[in-house]
Amino acid sequence: MKSRITITDIAKEAGVSTALVSFVMSNKAKGSREYRVRPETEKRVLEVAAKYDYQPNSSARALRSGEYRTIGVVLSDISNKFYAEISRQIENWAFHHDYVVLFGSSDENPKKLSNVMKVFKNKGVDGMIIVPCEGSESAISQMAGSGMPVVLLDRDIPGAEFSSVVLNNFKASVIMTETLVGKGFRKIEMISYKTTLSNIKDRESGYLKAMEGAGLTETRIHRPEYCNYREIEQIVLDAKARNVEALIFTTYNMSLMGRKAFISHGLRVPQDCFFACFNNSDAFDLYEPDILYVKQPIEQFAVEAMTLLVKMINEPESAQSCTKIILQPEVVFSSSEVHV
Amino acid sequence: MKSRITITDIAKEAGVSTALVSFVMSNKAKGSREYRVRPETEKRVLEVAAKYDYQPNSSARALRSGEYRTIGVVLSDISNKFYAEISRQIENWAFHHDYVVLFGSSDENPKKLSNVMKVFKNKGVDGMIIVPCEGSESAISQMAGSGMPVVLLDRDIPGAEFSSVVLNNFKASVIMTETLVGKGFRKIEMISYKTTLSNIKDRESGYLKAMEGAGLTETRIHRPEYCNYREIEQIVLDAKARNVEALIFTTYNMSLMGRKAFISHGLRVPQDCFFACFNNSDAFDLYEPDILYVKQPIEQFAVEAMTLLVKMINEPESAQSCTKIILQPEVVFSSSEVHV
DNA sequence: ATGATGTGATTAATCGTTTTAACATTTGTT
DNA sequence: AACAAATGTTAAAACGATTAATCACATCAT
Numbered sequence: 217m218k219s220r221i222t223i224t225d226i227a228k229e230a231g232v233s234t235a236l237v238s239f240v241m242s243n244k245a246k247g248s249r250e251y252r253v254r255p256e257t258e259k260r261v262l263e264v265a266a267k268y269d270y271q272p273n274s275s276a277r278a279l280r281s282g283e284y285r286t287i288g289v290v291l292s293d294i295s296n297k298f299y300a301e302i303s304r305q306i307e308n309w310a311f312h313h314d315y316v317v318l319f320g321s322s323d324e325n326p327k328k329l330s331n332v333m334k335v336f337k338n339k340g341v342d343g344m345i346i347v348p349c350e351g352s353e354s355a356i357s358q359m360a361g362s363g364m365p366v367v368l369l370d371r372d373i374p375g376a377e378f379s380s381v382v383l384n385n386f387k388a389s390v391i392m393t394e395t396l397v398g399k400g401f402r403k404i405e406m407i408s409y410k411t412t413l414s415n416i417k418d419r420e421s422g423y424l425k426a427m428e429g430a431g432l433t434e435t436r437i438h439r440p441e442y443c444n445y446r447e448i449e450q451i452v453l454d455a456k457a458r459n460v461e462a463l464i465f466t467t468y469n470m471s472l473m474g475r476k477a478f479i480s481h482g483l484r485v486p487q488d489c490f491f492a493c494f495n496n497s498d499a500f501d502l503y504e505p506d507i508l509y510v511k512q513p514i515e516q517f518a519v520e521a522m523t524l525l526v527k528m529i530n531e532p533e534s535a536q537s538c539t540k541i542i543l544q545p546e547v548v549f550s551s552s553e554v555h556v
Numbered sequence: 557m558k559s560r561i562t563i564t565d566i567a568k569e570a571g572v573s574t575a576l577v578s579f580v581m582s583n584k585a586k587g588s589r590e591y592r593v594r595p596e597t598e599k600r601v602l603e604v605a606a607k608y609d610y611q612p613n614s615s616a617r618a619l620r621s622g623e624y625r626t627i628g629v630v631l632s633d634i635s636n637k638f639y640a641e642i643s644r645q646i647e648n649w650a651f652h653h654d655y656v657v658l659f660g661s662s663d664e665n666p667k668k669l670s671n672v673m674k675v676f677k678n679k680g681v682d683g684m685i686i687v688p689c690e691g692s693e694s695a696i697s698q699m700a701g702s703g704m705p706v707v708l709l710d711r712d713i714p715g716a717e718f719s720s721v722v723l724n725n726f727k728a729s730v731i732m733t734e735t736l737v738g739k740g741f742r743k744i745e746m747i748s749y750k751t752t753l754s755n756i757k758d759r760e761s762g763y764l765k766a767m768e769g770a771g772l773t774e775t776r777i778h779r780p781e782y783c784n785y786r787e788i789e790q791i792v793l794d795a796k797a798r799n800v801e802a803l804i805f806t807t808y809n810m811s812l813m814g815r816k817a818f819i820s821h822g823l824r825v826p827q828d829c830f831f832a833c834f835n836n837s838d839a840f841d842l843y844e845p846d847i848l849y850v851k852q853p854i855e856q857f858a859v860e861a862m863t864l865l866v867k868m869i870n871e872p873e874s875a876q877s878c879t880k881i882i883l884q885p886e887v888v889f890s891s892s893e894v895h896v
Numbered sequence: 897a898t899g900a901t902g903t904g905a906t907t908a909a910t911c912g913t914t915t916t917a918a919c920a921t922t923t924g925t926t
Numbered sequence: 927a928a929c930a931a932a933t934g935t936t937a938a939a940a941c942g943a944t945t946a947a948t949c950a951c952a953t954c955a956t
Contacts, residue, residue: 222911224912232935232936233936234936235938239914252933275619275911279912279914279941294643311675319643331651575944612942615941620911
């Protein structure tokens, strides 16, 4: 039973000290004047390491150096398609940058979010990417305050000093509304919900701003109490009765329920009422080429967030100043393409 | 700048040795005769630990004990809805059992799968849950052979001695086919693809078996070369021309393309041709209450796999014998319910 | 009184790295 | 030639836990 081979084995076989092996393996400052290892020694060590497929023990490394090369990601729900896709991109980035990712879901529950963060911190992560939920500000604040690099994703907490990567939801909403106006619709309403989170609030103000800009004073934002199907259905039916020409749904789940209501009651797009939303779904692509939606730059979300986070990790002084990255939205019509 | 507090701090404050603190914290064999700590001492240690919110450093613990309390999960693609939902359940189970989960995607590429497994092993996981892909047998074999507990999920590799948790795909396919026969269809065909993976092969044999059982000799399994939309579309159109009464799609992606083809060419379900598949989609629920599909027991997948894996981790002797868990399928009609 | 047994707690080695400080050796400068 | 600076390399001390071995003491049967 040959057990795992260690740095000592390599050092012995290469005829050098463990320190040298460590220097070579973690080729810190390689190329700089600081890196002082004779090329032939380096070659010898590398050869031995390769021969035994030596990989430094990450626990030992983490224990000694305090670097984990692990990122914690807390989403509201990883089974939500949007977050699942972001997770995929984050994982991909991490894989290519020698990081490893822990995923957790908050269920939109601040207590759960706080617990998951604690578990991650305790487990040892160098930083966290968080999709904040309603009421999670203090927990996140505490975590960031304890020195943990944190980047908010998708949603920002207005007024709070966190680094974040979010879509320009305001602009997206403006473009979307203007597009609808451009198609000749005048009676446009929005279905949203009561929240303090930035992404939704920005979508609301974008709508109002664009309506005002178009000289349309008749605006309306519905904010159902529980956001369940019955409420959404009621709003849709009511809108139809009042001859609303277009409905904008601000969340993925509500837009799914909205589509269901449309279909159940035979509302056709675009003839009866136009349908616009902020996240695409297979369901829409498949059946309705005339839906307007915001194309989320999934990969960019992941890359920007990870890059920013890693920078904060590596340059603690930069971690103090908070950086807000705002991604450009793209508003498109459902492509009718099936992506597989 | 107060740094992380350690076991030594706790020991000092409680006036005991670090060993004692360790005993108390990891209350091994609590209750058994082995656990020899005076209750009042234990209480004192616990109080001090609570006071400082002490959490043992997991790197140090892992380094010394070899236990990571971390599971590696390698799926084909975490952004695939089915796997995203499984991930959610796995994460949930882990959270409640004090484990943490690393997720990775193989992209159905055995080389990538092998790399991700290596990264996970090197990072330190106690065991892995793997969705194998075509050609990954040797890599998984090697990993399992090196002593790493491994449980296959969703797909099994026929003939290989791996523990696994899979659906009874054969039975699902039989039920599905019988249901279609029961609805009066006789000309039923299947759209599958060339593979060695168990789940697909079982679906094929289930279909053939049920058809034979019903005395229907006219069977046909299509196996498109590249499984792209053009091929699927062609098969669907051809089937329509030949008055095929029902089509069974064996994979999620192909069923999406199939639906697309149905819709593009105005085929209605059930009037023109019936549609059956093995994974539900939002898209189907939303628009077609008459689709037949296999309801995958998502939570059971996760719970069974994790339970089995943890058992293998904790009882190395049991890890030798391979356990195959077969989950019961449920075949249902698209519910027309929107789940949010 | 003696040795055996049981109980509660401690000592110190160990896990596999990283990293600081020091040690040689070579090179460069005057 | 003498000393400084640069270049390679190493010894040894961490990092923060776990755990085998040991110890000190009390209890108890003989």
